Amino acid sequence: MRYRKIPDETVRRLPAYLRGAMHLSRGGVVSTSSQELAALLGVEPWQIRKDFSYFGDFGTPGVGYDLGHLISRVNKILRLNVGHKTVLVGVGNLGSALLAFPGFRTYGFEIAAAFDIDRRKIGRRKAGVLIEDVAALAGLRARGIQLGILAVPETASQKTAEALVKAGIKGILNFAPRRIAVPRGIKVITIDIAMDLARLPYYVPAG
């Protein structure tokens, strides 16, 4: 089944497989099976096998998956094999938390620059990162940063996204609860925290 269109849902699950594989690997495990990985992550084994089958060359029938090979393969597919520098815009409550957030390292990300509009923050450091003036965002171009994390207030999100695109950013992780319009070729993934909480009561029986 090689060389077919990769389902978006498969791409969505790959980081989880990677996390599980790295977890096992850190524990000294060298080889695993779809069953073991599935049990660890709370998914079904055939889902993992099917997802991997879109790419080919993952495991060995009768044996399982070599963790080193699996990890490097998924890393390459997701383009995580090269570490990514990212820029954070908006160093408020959420932005500050993201600066200190250890989870990004798991996948080789580093927040290498931070910008804010607030004069009182500009020039200071937070979690080791210098906070720069958002007006100078264009200067990013030279620094080889392609991914942006948008943690500005909703009202500023569209304009800030446009500034990021102008600065050469190709992918945006957006935390503002609003649609971000960007040119073709730029990918936006939005995390809308309140919206995710908002569908929780639907699934809880007697509210």
Added chain:
Amino acid sequence: MRYRKIPDETVRRLPAYLRGAMHLSRGGVVSTSSQELAALLGVEPWQIRKDFSYFGDFGTPGVGYDLGHLISRVNKILRLNVGHKTVLVGVGNLGSALLAFPGFRTYGFEIAAAFDIDRRKIGRRKAGVLIEDVAALAGLRARGIQLGILAVPETASQKTAEALVKAGIKGILNFAPRRIAVPRGIKVITIDIAMDLARLPYYVPAG
């Protein structure tokens, strides 16, 4: 098409429709169309109509949707018509940001209690909320809180989730990058920030 199984994807989109409708309503608009709402949110008009069709009694052919009616209808479907008190566990960087996060109010949520394990935080207030000892989580039962927000470190997430369930919590918004096992009838929605960032490079052409 009334009284059929509601697609999960429809439920996922309802909060967005609600947000759009409230936005229009605050702007003084009284009535809207699937086209107008769709343009605002960046989705397709027939998607909105189809989603609403699972419930029936939304709009008027030839006229459109009355915003007051639409908002109250979606609120009722999502069980947001009664305001929900929630509990936050873990007042670290992310937890603190969530305490101060204004977005929850949009859907009628209030963080009414906060717990942490750190002696230095217990007894203090943050964003007006008293931080209590996580060992006293069981005392929640009497306070009529059904939803929990889990912002503790990954290693503590499973145990804390179990304590929440014991305290009568029925739904959990989990920020730990790990599977949370809970009894049947308890709903967990996980927001894995790093994982969402991890699939961004896949969509960005030359990494």
Added chain:
DNA sequence: GTTTGTGAATAGTTTCACAGCA
């Protein structure tokens, strides 16, 4: 015997196109 890889079957979701109502 064990475990992968994958076509085929099933299920779920999106999109269309238009009947029906205001």
Added chain:
DNA sequence: TGCTGTGAAACTATTCACAAAC
């Protein structure tokens, strides 16, 4: 005429079951 509501068609994703590989 304009807009909703919805069956039907098209598409996408999940699940199964088993042949092939070790």
